[in-house]
Amino acid sequence: xxxxxxxxxxxxxxxxxxxxxxxxxxxxxxxxxxxxxxxxxxxxxxxxxxxxxxxxxxxxxxxxxxxxxxxxxxxxxxxxxxxxxxxxxxxxxxxxxxxxxxxxxxxxxxxxxxxxxxxxxxxxxxxxxxxxxxxxxxxxxxxxxxxxxxx
Numbered sequence: 001x002x003x004x005x006x007x008x009x010x011x012x013x014x015x016x017x018x019x020x021x022x023x024x025x026x027x028x029x030x031x032x033x034x035x036x037x038x039x040x041x042x043x044x045x046x047x048x049x050x051x052x053x054x055x056x057x058x059x060x061x062x063x064x065x066x067x068x069x070x071x072x073x074x075x076x077x078x079x080x081x082x083x084x085x086x087x088x089x090x091x092x093x094x095x096x097x098x099x100x101x102x103x104x105x106x107x108x109x110x111x112x113x114x115x116x117x118x119x120x121x122x123x124x125x126x127x128x129x130x131x132x133x134x135x136x137x138x139x140x141x142x143x144x145x146x147x148x149x150x151x
Contacts, residue, residue: 086131087126087131090126090130090131091107093134094106128144
């Protein structure tokens, strides 16, 4: 079996030349046109925002602010009412706890008023530890270390 060996040779005329020359991408916009397009787009969107969107946002802000201002006196009155109710509960609890102690009067120390310059009917705010005397310690600690200003 004599088989003729056929060698793989290049085609007639040789292979094509290798393309190695630079082929840059086609540019549609250059710097000046691109900047003009961005400025035009921003101008159009700014016009649309301030003439169509912003009036609605401003109206909602005015509505929300008006609702807040309308309900603020009610919320402050409820907060003050809850404060006075809690102070009264503290006095009632003191009266209940000290009922067995002879000569004990609620709001006095050893039979004398604590604040001598105040009238009997004037209200004096309790200090923070007196206000939270019957509350869990964590509530007192949280209020004592509070950094926010409440309105």
